[in-house]
Amino acid sequence: xxxFFLKTELIIVLFGxxxxxxxxxxxxxxxxxxxxxxxxxxxxxxxxxxLIDCWTYSEEVxxxxxxxxxxxxxxxxxKTFLLPPIIVGTYYHIIDKEIYKTIETGEQxxxxxxxxxxxxxxxILLYYTSIYFFSIAIKDKYKxxxxxxxxxxxxxxxxxxxxxxxxxxxxxFITMMIFLFYLLIKNxxxxxxxxxxxxxxxxxxxxxxxxxxxxxxxxxxYLVRYKKNFKPTLLLIFGFVFFMSIVGFNNYKKTGHxxxxxxQHQYLSYYYYFGxxxxxxxxxxxxxxxxxxLDGEEKKWAExxxxxxxxxxxxxxNINYRNKKFLHIALSNPVYTTKLFIKKALLMSHFSPxxxxxxxxxxxxxxxxxxxTVKYYHINLTxxxxxxxxxxLFIFIGFLYKCREIYFKKEFSEYDKFLLFQxxxxxxxxxxxxxxxxxxxxxxxxxxxxxxxxxxxxxxxNHFKKK
Numbered sequence: 020x021x022x023f024f025l026k027t028e029l030i031i032v033l034f035g036x037x038x039x040x041x042x043x044x045x046x047x048x049x050x051x052x053x054x055x056x057x058x059x060x061x062x063x064x065x066x067x068x069x070l071i072d073c074w075t076y077s078e079e080v081x082x083x084x085x086x087x088x089x090x091x092x093x094x095x096x097x098k099t100f101l102l103p104p105i106i107v108g109t110y111y112h113i114i115d116k117e118i119y120k121t122i123e124t125g126e127q128x129x130x131x132x133x134x135x136x137x138x139x140x141x142x143i144l145l146y147y148t149s150i151y152f153f154s155i156a157i158k159d160k161y162k163x164x165x166x167x168x169x170x171x172x173x174x175x176x177x178x179x180x181x182x183x184x185x186x187x188x189x190x191x192f193i194t195m196m197i198f199l200f201y202l203l204i205k206n207x208x209x210x211x212x213x214x215x216x217x218x219x220x221x222x223x224x225x226x227x228x229x230x231x232x233x234x235x236x237x238x239x240x241y242l243v244r245y246k247k248n249f250k251p252t253l254l255l256i257f258g259f260v261f262f263m264s265i266v267g268f269n270n271y272k273k274t275g276h277x278x279x280x281x282x283q284h285q286y287l288s289y290y291y292y293f294g295x296x297x298x299x300x301x302x303x304x305x306x307x308x309x310x311x312x313l314d315g316e317e318k319k320w321a322e323x324x325x326x327x328x329x330x331x332x333x334x335x336x337n338i339n340y341r342n343k344k345f346l347h348i349a350l351s352n353p354v355y356t357t358k359l360f361i362k363k364a365l366l367m368s369h370f371s372p373x374x375x376x377x378x379x380x381x382x383x384x385x386x387x388x389x390x391x392t393v394k395y396y397h398i399n400l401t402x403x404x405x406x407x408x409x410x411x412l413f414i415f416i417g418f419l420y421k422c423r424e425i426y427f428k429k430e431f432s433e434y435d436k437f438l439l440f441q442x443x444x445x446x447x448x449x450x451x452x453x454x455x456x457x458x459x460x461x462x463x464x465x466x467x468x469x470x471x472x473x474x475x476x477x478x479x480x481n482h483f484k485k486k
Contacts, residue, residue, distance in 0.1 A: 028154055028170055032147045035174035039147075043139040043184035050379045051131045053122065057384040061122060063129035064379055070186055073100045073107070074129050078118045080108025096273035097266060097281045102225040103188050110138055135186070142190045143183045149197040150174065156204045161434040165477035172469045173197075177372035178458075179465050185375045189462045192226045195219060196466055203240070203437065206251075213251045217258020225266065228284050229451055229460065234259050236443035244436050276331045285338045290345035293454055297359065301352040313344075364453030369407040370465065371458035373399060403458070414468050417475030441467040 046065065054064035066074050076095050083093035095104055111118050114134055119127045150173045158166040173179065182189040202216050220237055223230040234256070241252040263279055271277040299309035320326075320340060326333045349356045381396065382388060388395045425435055445464045452460035 027167060028151065031167075031170050031174050032151045035180070036143055036147050038175070039143045039180060039183045040140065042181075043136065043143065046184050046376075046379070047136060047139075051135060053128050053131065056382045057386065060384075061124060061126050061128050063131065065135075066129050066186060068378060068381075068383075069099065072098070073103050073186075073188075074118060076100055076104035077107035077111070080104050081111045081118060084108065084112040091269075094269055094273075096270045097225075097228075097279070099228075099281055099283045100188070101266070101281075102191075102222065106191070107138065107186075110141075138186065139184055142194065146183055146190060146194045146197075147174070149194045149201065153197050153201040153204075156201050160204050161437070163434070163474075165473045168476050169469060169473035172472055173466070176370075176465070176469075178370040178374075179462065179469075181372060181375040182462065185378075187375065187378075187459075188227050189459070192223065192230075193462060193466050195223050195226060196463060199223070199237075200437075203440070208245070208248070208251055210250075210254055213254035214258035214261075217255040217260075218262045219258075220255075221259050221262030221266070224263070224279075228280055229448070231280055232451070233444075233447060236440060236447045239443055240436065240440035243431075243439060244433070274331060276335070278335075282331075282334060282338070286334070286341070288338075288341065288345070289454060290341040290348075293359070294341075294345050294348050297348050297352050297356055300355045301348070317341075317344075360453055363456035364449050366456035367453055367458055367461050368449065368464065369400075369403050369458055369461070370410055371399070371403045371461075372406065374458055410468075410472060413475035413479060414471045415475065416478055417471035417473065420474060420478055421471070438470060441470055 050065040052064055053061055054067070055061045062071055063074075076098060080093050080095060084090070090109075093108075095101065107118075111133075114137065116133050118129055118133070120130045122128050150170065154166055154170045154173075157163065157169070163169075179193065182193070199216065199219050202212060202219065206212050206216065216237075217234075220230070220234050223233055237255065238252060241255055245251050267277045267279055270279075295306050295310040295313055298304070298313060299306045302309065304312070317337075317340065321328075321337065324336070326337055328334050328337060377396075377399070385395065421435070421438060425431065431439075444467045448460065448463050
């Protein structure tokens with residue numbers, strides 16, 4: 020290993036850590052405070068939106084640990100979050116600090132200035148540790164000549180690093196992804212390592228439910244890499260199934276029902292968000308009219324089948340009804356459904372370097388958020404698209420160069436297989452999350468695209484050097 024490279028890499032990583040620490044402290048100073056929205060509800064501004072539920076679950080974990088109920092007994096069932104509240108609740112139990120306080124209105128609000136910085140510092144250090152070891156491994160294994168550009172992109176690209184100074188689940192998620200890449204590169208067909216990789220893919224699901232089927236592109240990568248040697252793939256699957264069984268068993272112990280994906284995620288799925296929209300287009304109705312019709316049909320079905328949503332079995336029957344209903348609605352209007360997906364997927368697939376800061380300042384009850392939703396939530400869309408087009412220029416250069424290289428050399432190297440996995444990963448996340456059109460769900464893809472960006476920029480730099 021080149022000593023100059025190690026020194027350069029270490030300097031880059033240290034600068035990245037310092038920058039993120041400064042930004043994290045700035046965000047805490049500015050947003051770690053009690054905020055009252057336009058409906059008069061109070062919450063900690065840095066923990067708004069979906070994070071309110073996450074930290075509520077975290078407090079439940081902390082309380083159970085403080086009552087000495089044991090770690091496994093203190094674990095929550097998989098609601099909208101699983102691993103994040105375990106981490107936060109355990110952290111506050113260790114430092115022996117409460118998460119919530121009661122304010123004058125009687126509301127429970129997450130405390131300000133209660134050592135949140137420790138959580139941010141941990142995820143910053145974990146992320147930069149992951150890219151440090153990953154950058155060494157990828158240069159050592161594949162001998163690429165644009166490792167510094169790749170490291171710089173992962174260390175400083177604002178769309179990626181903004182998450183490390185927030186409490187959203189993305190920071191640890193992409194850190195685990197990079198550790199996964201590191202293990203895939205280092206894997207020498209070892210039995211234990213393949214099981215660990217399977218468990219890590221399960222942990223990705225525990226961190227964010229969107230990774231429930233992420234095992235699929237990993238299996239495809241294994242089949243391409245190991246071909247007729249099925250032992251690594253079987254061990255990978257064993258590790259994943261082992262971890263998922265623990266998740267399912269924990270859910271069973273807490274709810275009496277064995278399941279993986281949270282009930283909330285299943286209930287508030289594609290049908291809830293897009294069913295009425297697609298139905299309205301099919302039948303030339305307004306969305307409120309379409310929603311009233313679908314709600315009426317669902318209510319009639321529930322009455323005819325004596326469905327009680329407080330009963331777990333009935334609740335899952337209602338989920339099955341919604342899934343089948345959405346599939347029927349989507350297939351009955353395939354052109355509009357396809358157009359909607361493409362439009363939303365394109366909207367999702369842009370780099371949004373200030374999404375986190377904007378999320379702190381957004382208020383769902385604000386009059387503008389209700390009257391002019393698109394403008395309120397996409398105020399910087401033009402800037403973001405312009406920035407994205409610059410990045411995509413180099414991404415496409417790198418991607419096309421790699422395709423051309425494979426075509427002419429007529430062989431598929433180990434690094435080519437690794438890049439194929441990145442493409443499969445992008446296709447997975449876009450297909451799962453594309454309907455929502457939210458650049459927040461694009462963050463894993465930004466990591467996947469970093470390899471093509473680095474190669475594309477390197478090609479461009481070398482081209483201009485020759486002139």
